[in-house]
Amino acid sequence: MKNVTLLPATEVFKVSMAGLLPNGPLWAVQYVSGIDSPSQTEPGDWLCQWQPSPEFVTFGFSKDRDLHFTDESAAESVSNELRKETEIETKVVKVRG
Numbered sequence: 001m002k003n004v005t006l007l008p009a010t011e012v013f014k015v016s017m018a019g020l021l022p023n024g025p026l027w028a029v030q031y032v033s034g035i036d037s038p039s040q041t042e043p044g045d046w047l048c049q050w051q052p053s054p055e056f057v058t059f060g061f062s063k064d065r066d067l068h069f070t071d072e073s074a075a076e077s078v079s080n081e082l083r084k085e086t087e088i089e090t091k092v093v094k095v096r097g
Helices: 072-086
Strands: 026-033 046-052 057-062 089-096
Touching: 026 072, 072 089
Parallel strands: none
Antiparallel strands: 026 046, 026 089, 046 057
């Protein structure tokens, strides 16, 4: 893992809201390897946060598959950026459709 700063934990809230995702296929990004130990992230965890800003991206993984992409190429782009910028290996998985 390179070019990554581990941020202190912050409160994250989750609420169920039916109907937010459109019908059709969905993809998710699954962690494979590359995060230095010790870490709570394990192989098989899912990308749960991807927040780009003008200068950096805040991202995280979770046991829950909470972040979905409606476009496979967008999921592939995120996976490729993680590999290129951080040496974190992930894979894109079709989860619906």
